[in-house]
Amino acid sequence: MPSSRHFGRFLNICVLAIAAITAAATVQAQAQATWPDKAVTFIVPFPPGGPVDTTARLTTQAMAKNWSSPAVIDNKAGAGGIVGAQAAAKSAPDGNHFFFAAIHHAVLPSLNSKLPYDIQKDFVPVGMGARYPIVLVVHPSLPVKNVQELIDYAKANPNKLSYSSAGTGGGTHLAGELFTSLAGVKMQHIPYKGSSPAMQDLVGGQVQLMFADATSAIPFIKSGRVRALAVGNPEPSVFFPDLPTIASAGVKGYEAYSWSGVVAPKGTPPEAVKQANAQLNKVLKDPQVIETMNKAGQEPVAMSPEEFAAFLDNEIKKWSKTIQSAGIKPE
Secondary structure, eight states, X not given: OOOHHHHHHHHHHHHHHHHHHHHHHHHHHHHHHTOSSSOEEEEESSOTTXXXXXXXXXXXXXXXXXXXXXXXXXXXXXGGGHHHHHHHHHSOOSSSEEEEEETHHHHHHHHOTTOSSOTTTSEEEEEEEEEEEEEEXXXXXXXXXXXXXXXXXXXXXXXXXXXXXXXXXXHHHHHHHHHHHHHTOOOEEEEOSSHHHHHHHHHTTSSSEEEEEHHHHHHHHHHTSSEEEEEOSSSOOTTOTTSOBTTTTTOTTOOOEEEEEEEEETTOOHHHHXXXXXXXXXXXXXXXXXXXXXXXXXXXXXXXXXXXXXXHHHHHHHXXXXXXXXXXXXX
16 A cells, blocks of 8 residues: 555645646636737728628627627628628738628639639638528419429520529529529620519519528518529528428529628637637527528528638639639629
8 A cells, every 4th residue: 555655745746636627717717708809890891781790790799798808899891791801801810800701702703804802812711601592483473383393494485585683693693593503594694783673674574583591582472473493502591491402392402591700800819719610600590680681581500610711711612713703703
């Protein structure tokens, strides 16, 4: 048996080790508890009131309820999201500056070879924020009741169908181009300056279909002025629980919707990224936040930084292929 002296030394070593572990844990907990230690700025590259801005305000306000420092929304609109992205890329990587990227930033690399930033190299992913569903709607006069019937009709009438969009190179346009590519059909694209005039001409019968954002389409679907066939989500949308996805309805591999997510300037401390992701995902799963976002036409989506990085990479590759195949040029 060990002597009492040896046992005493052993006991002292154990006490010191436990004290060291406890101290380290305390320091880590204190570091976590003090983040953020000053105001956190979230750059939004679009004007106030839009979907990305709404997502940013709903999520950051919920996050800031647990902070001693405020969350600040800085709207830097311009050039389709380029102005805000450039400013965010140049902001201090101190854990107190973040950027709400959107689908535009996955599309722009294929439309502009001279961007003043690189969305993958100049930023680190934090997490997804929201998805804005796209729904395929047709004019009631079109004799189709589902996606397969639309495909059959389009193949029997090449280039006789036209679809409207909110503008060339935007989400509703690319959703249509992805559909024509994967379904193997030919349709005419008619761009408009915004979702409202694009929807109005569909209702008026000037075009036959549209890949519309949910918030624009819902009132017209409910009134019967347009007929909804399917959604672009990877799974059924909470807004259209009775509609199939376009992929499950006959266009294998189809997935198209608008989205926004959070990134941080390259060099941001990993602990700040980890903390921001944890707090973002926490509010995205909060019932009250979910309800509020749903009322705004948004579906909260939580992801880890790694998952969001893979998602962003896939989006860039997918839309690059679609843009090249369709021969889309910037306006």
